[in-house]
Amino acid sequence: MKNILIIGNGVSGITAARHLRKLGDDKITVISKETDHFFSRTALMYIYMGHMKYEHTKPYEDWFWKKNNISLMRAEVSDIDFDLKRVKLNGKKFKDSAFKTNLTELSYDILILATGSASNKFGWPGQDLNQVHGMYSFQDLEQLEKASPFLKRGVIVGGGLIGIELAEMMHSRHKEVTMLVREPSYWNNVLPPEESEMVNQQIIMNHIDLRLGTELKEILSDDNNNARAVVTGDGEEISCQFVGLTAGVHPNVKWLKDSELAINRGILVDEYLRTNKPDVYAIGDCVELQNPPKGRRAIEPIWYVGRIMGETLAHTIARSPIKYNPGHWFNSAKFLDLEYQVYGNVPANIVSPLSSYFWKSEDGLKSLRLVYEIATNHVVGVNLMGLRFRQEICEEWFDNHFTLEEVVKDLDRAHFDPEFYKKYYKEIETHLAHN
Amino acid sequence: MDTTSLSLANPKPPFTSPGQKWATAIGSIGLLLLLLAWLNIGPIFNSIYFWSSILLLAIGVVWYSIDMYKNTPAGIKNNGVWFDSLTNKGLWAWVLGVFVTGFYVVLYWNPHLMGYNAEGSNTGLVHFFDPLSMLLKGQPASQWFVYGTLYTFAIFFFGIKYIIKYRHNRYQIIRTISVMFFQLAFAFLLPEILEGLNSDKAYFGKDFKNIWPLNYYFYHDWHLNGMLDGGKLGMFALVWGILLTFVVTPILTYFYGKRWYCSWVCGCGGLAETAGDPFRHLSDKSLKAWKIERYLIYSVLVFAVVMTALVLYSFFTGSGQFLFINTFQVREWYGFLIGAAFSGVVGVGFYPLMGSRVWCRFGCPMAAILGLQQKFFSRFRITTNGGQCISCGNCSTYCEMGIDVRWYAQRGQDIVRASCVGCGVCSAVCPRGVLRLENSGKISDRAKAIRNEVITADVHSAE
Numbered sequence: 102m103k104n105i106l107i108i109g110n111g112v113s114g115i116t117a118a119r120h121l122r123k124l125g126d127d128k129i130t131v132i133s134k135e136t137d138h139f140f141s142r143t144a145l146m147y148i149y150m151g152h153m154k155y156e157h158t159k160p161y162e163d164w165f166w167k168k169n170n171i172s173l174m175r176a177e178v179s180d181i182d183f184d185l186k187r188v189k190l191n192g193k194k195f196k197d198s199a200f201k202t203n204l205t206e207l208s209y210d211i212l213i214l215a216t217g218s219a220s221n222k223f224g225w226p227g228q229d230l231n232q233v234h235g236m237y238s239f240q241d242l243e244q245l246e247k248a249s250p251f252l253k254r255g256v257i258v259g260g261g262l263i264g265i266e267l268a269e270m271m272h273s274r275h276k277e278v279t280m281l282v283r284e285p286s287y288w289n290n291v292l293p294p295e296e297s298e299m300v301n302q303q304i305i306m307n308h309i310d311l312r313l314g315t316e317l318k319e320i321l322s323d324d325n326n327n328a329r330a331v332v333t334g335d336g337e338e339i340s341c342q343f344v345g346l347t348a349g350v351h352p353n354v355k356w357l358k359d360s361e362l363a364i365n366r367g368i369l370v371d372e373y374l375r376t377n378k379p380d381v382y383a384i385g386d387c388v389e390l391q392n393p394p395k396g397r398r399a400i401e402p403i404w405y406v407g408r409i410m411g412e413t414l415a416h417t418i419a420r421s422p423i424k425y426n427p428g429h430w431f432n433s434a435k436f437l438d439l440e441y442q443v444y445g446n447v448p449a450n451i452v453s454p455l456s457s458y459f460w461k462s463e464d465g466l467k468s469l470r471l472v473y474e475i476a477t478n479h480v481v482g483v484n485l486m487g488l489r490f491r492q493e494i495c496e497e498w499f500d501n502h503f504t505l506e507e508v509v510k511d512l513d514r515a516h517f518d519p520e521f522y523k524k525y526y527k528e529i530e531t532h533l534a535h536n
Numbered sequence: 537m538d539t540t541s542l543s544l545a546n547p548k549p550p551f552t553s554p555g556q557k558w559a560t561a562i563g564s565i566g567l568l569l570l571l572l573a574w575l576n577i578g579p580i581f582n583s584i585y586f587w588s589s590i591l592l593l594a595i596g597v598v599w600y601s602i603d604m605y606k607n608t609p610a611g612i613k614n615n616g617v618w619f620d621s622l623t624n625k626g627l628w629a630w631v632l633g634v635f636v637t638g639f640y641v642v643l644y645w646n647p648h649l650m651g652y653n654a655e656g657s658n659t660g661l662v663h664f665f666d667p668l669s670m671l672l673k674g675q676p677a678s679q680w681f682v683y684g685t686l687y688t689f690a691i692f693f694f695g696i697k698y699i700i701k702y703r704h705n706r707y708q709i710i711r712t713i714s715v716m717f718f719q720l721a722f723a724f725l726l727p728e729i730l731e732g733l734n735s736d737k738a739y740f741g742k743d744f745k746n747i748w749p750l751n752y753y754f755y756h757d758w759h760l761n762g763m764l765d766g767g768k769l770g771m772f773a774l775v776w777g778i779l780l781t782f783v784v785t786p787i788l789t790y791f792y793g794k795r796w797y798c799s800w801v802c803g804c805g806g807l808a809e810t811a812g813d814p815f816r817h818l819s820d821k822s823l824k825a826w827k828i829e830r831y832l833i834y835s836v837l838v839f840a841v842v843m844t845a846l847v848l849y850s851f852f853t854g855s856g857q858f859l860f861i862n863t864f865q866v867r868e869w870y871g872f873l874i875g876a877a878f879s880g881v882v883g884v885g886f887y888p889l890m891g892s893r894v895w896c897r898f899g900c901p902m903a904a905i906l907g908l909q910q911k912f913f914s915r916f917r918i919t920t921n922g923g924q925c926i927s928c929g930n931c932s933t934y935c936e937m938g939i940d941v942r943w944y945a946q947r948g949q950d951i952v953r954a955s956c957v958g959c960g961v962c963s964a965v966c967p968r969g970v971l972r973l974e975n976s977g978k979i980s981d982r983a984k985a986i987r988n989e990v991i992t993a994d995v996h997s998a999e
């Protein structure tokens with residue numbers, strides 16, 4: 102029986118723990134400093150908006166862990182001794198924790214690092230003032246909630262997926278929201294121009310003050326070290342009571358920087374998710390792949406990646422080594438009321454050897470983009486706004502090298518909108534034929 | 537974990553829109569008229585006041601809903617649901633719960649308190665409804681007529697609210713029009729009119745979508761006799777009633793799942809989906825609740841079947857005694873415990889505390905049968921879109937049947953649960969478009985194939 106220690110109770114650490122338990126009877130301990138139990142970080146926004154309570158964001162009831170013999174621990178790990186195979190705890194106490202521990206050290210046979218991400222801060226003057234926070238952790242949410250009774254206007258810096266969620270959160274509680282986005286169009290380093298513009302429209306339609314092409318210069322403080330205003334690149338001063346820093350995330354590895362672990366931007370791992378240290382693995386947001394699979398990036402801080410890595414690693418440890426193979430890229434999000442799905446390869450800037458076919462509904466709220474190779478006409482990517490497609494069918498198109506025309510004839514099979522929803526596939530077929 | 541820090545202030549702004557205030561005021565006047573009638577304030581008994589009352593209530597609800605949603609773009613807006621006293625088991629929820637429960641107690645056991653008089657002319661609230669009753673069937677109202685009218689209006693006007701709320705979702709719109717139609721036409725207008733036309737004959741049920749065993753008195757001697765003596769309409773009721781249970785129901789459930797009844801046709805479901813919608817998230821999602829659900833609902837089913845068998849035994853043998861059991865007593869106990877206390881008092885009265893489907897989930901014998909059919913031979917499934925689930929929990933939270941939808945979705949597993957009424961709300965609230973309600977022969981095997989990932993044997997794995 103091996104003694105397996107997992108640092109981080111996010112989706113990657115927990116998925117690894119669950120699958121390890123499923124595959125064997127090793128001793129499994131999960132340590133985290135954030136919350137006692139695993140909760141869904143992706144649902145943080147819904148707690149603030151009143152759609153759910155914290156307890157609803159926990160995918161497993163509290164009895165689940167004991168029942169499955171997975172030990173949970175609330176503590177912060179400050180150091181790792183890779184030779185003696187021991188981790189050190191810094192002894193921090195957590196007021197809101199139901200678990201108590203006086204341990205200062207824990208040993209392991211196998212260590213899994215699943216420490217997630219941290220919000221980016223780019224050295225802006227005033228970034229450490231009160232009422233200036235990222236939106237990543239449960240504690241970030243608590244800070245926002247604390248500031249809320251006095252919050253009239255919030256300023257959000259950065260226009261990624263978390264930024265727009267934070268905007269929606271404040272908006273739902275009738276706060277004024279200003280979004281500073283450095284790029285000339287929302288998330289246009291990921292979305293092609295048409296889709297990016299649809300999101301701009303969505304933001305404006307919701308009366309959120311969207312400032313495109315605008316950078317943060319500094320955050321001004323009042324006498325008590327509270328943020329009171331931001332200054333933009335053009336020198337405009339916008340008064341506010343809260344500043345959300347959502348200009349992306351980076352692997353949470355700062356506390357390991359001085360250790361012997363090989364780290365670049367994230368913890369470097371091979372195809373088997375092994376670090377440079379024996380019996381030490383890393384999964385999820387904190388990872389940087391040394392040789393990412395074709396078409397994938399070295400750091401992919403998203404939910405699904407953490408889950409697949411956790412499952413893969415459990416198999417490697419408990420059964421036989423298998424390589425991390427995430428398959429075709431997919432992701433999804435919701436920009437206020439606009440749903441978004443992507444499958445395969447959809448670059449923001451589609452240039453030769455790729456090209457794309459784009460269709461948009463008359464009301465401007467739905468669109469389909471098919472990215473294809475010019476030479477072969479094979480479809481390699483699908484981008485959807487306001488429409489839902491079946492993942493397995495899209496992957497079938499890629500695997501079986503469907504051409505653009507074949508895919509357009511086959512759209513109905515991928516249909517995943519609810520029953521009775523209007524189907525646009527005939528319209529799209531005609532549209533393609535005329536272009 | 538301690539979450540009190542997350543509710544420092546009541547984050548939901550008070551409802552400030554002038555429109556909503558006016559709407560509330562207007563609806564309250566309608567309600568006040570009902571109250572005045574209940575208190576027998578003389579001049580109120582005039583059909584003008586009756587119609588005004590109904591009209592004012594309707595305007596109140598519909599105007600309030602329009603005002604509530606008109607400035608927000610269409611989409612899922614469950615903002616503040618867990619901050620609001622009414623929808624988060626606060627003071628207002630208790631007030632409403634006690635009020636509705638009290639109403640049911642009066643309705644079932646003390647109808648004279650609302651003015652019903654079997655011997656002479658009605659007074660109070662029941663008298664107030666006489667004009668409508670005279671119009672439909674030429675008889676004065678009864679407490680059941682008052683109840684039926686209010687019930688139908690609730691489904692109708694809160695149905696309109698629901699449609700506005702889900703105006704971006706065609707499944708929800710069509711489904712709601714369906715429950716509104718079946719309630720208005722089949723549960724209310726048609727039976728009342730037919731009753732008027734057959735007033736010389738003994739009573740039998742004329743709501744032709746009310747199916748045994750939900751309609752538990754279908755095989756009671758007085759009801760069988762009523763149908764047998766009821767001429768052509770009576771014979772139709774008898775044959776149709778039997779066909780419904782044993783032929784129509786299995787076929788429709790095979791093709792569409794239990795939803796064809798529970799969230800498209802049934803009146804109990806209709807009220808839950810419309811007036812009960814603001815409380816749907818209060819259903820208990822724990823594994824424990826699921827266990828209780830299975831014990832309770834199948835016990836009620838057994839009770840209903842045994843009770844009916846005994847009653848039929850008495851009907852054919854003429855003996856009120858089977859072994860040591862008095863069949864009439866069994867039937868009375870069923871009527872009291874299940875027919876009245878469970879389905880009415882608890883089922884509706886507890887909406888604001890236990891969610892809108894308490895009866896449908898824990899008590900309804902019809903739902904139990906449909907559920908077994910749905911589970912073992914039906915093409916209906918909720919399919920999951922690949923690996924897209926982000927485990928956020930919206931689906932589970934808003935499932936009125938207390939199904940932990942996320943449990944399946946996050947494993948990429950199709951959802952096949954006896955209790956699912958196919959309301960489609962899980963699919964509507966999912967922010968990643970992961971869930972789809974489907975009827976298809978092709979996908980039933982898929983569900984089984986992916987169903988291997990089970991951690992411990994009894995953890996949500998088996999049903």
Ligand SMILES: Cc1cc2nc3c(=O)[nH]c(=O)nc-3n(C[C@H](O)[C@H](O)[C@H](O)COP(=O)(O)OP(=O)(O)OC[C@H]3O[C@@H](n4cnc5c(N)ncnc54)[C@H](O)[C@@H]3O)c2cc1C
Nearest residue numbers: 109111112113133134135177178216217385386402403404
């Ligand atoms: C608001 C928000 C919305 C998101 N929405 C989406 C989405 O819609 N789709 C999507 O794909 N992705 C989304 N993401 C990203 C996704 O949530 C992450 O990719 C995922 O949660 C990462 O999981 P993880 O297990 O790798 O790390 P985490 O979930 O970050 O877990 C790491 C845990 O380790 C703990 N920890 C770290 N260091 C220590 C230490 N030294 N000692 C003890 N404990 C430690 C942390 O406290 C944390 O609890 C979202 C993220 C946020 C913040």
Ligand code: SF4
Nearest residue numbers: 935956957959960962
């Ligand atoms: S699982 Fe979905 S469709 Fe079924 S009852 Fe629950 S919310 Fe409705």
Ligand code: SF4
Nearest residue numbers: 925926928929931966
């Ligand atoms: S609502 Fe959708 S994404 Fe959220 S847990 Fe349910 S299926 Fe998963």
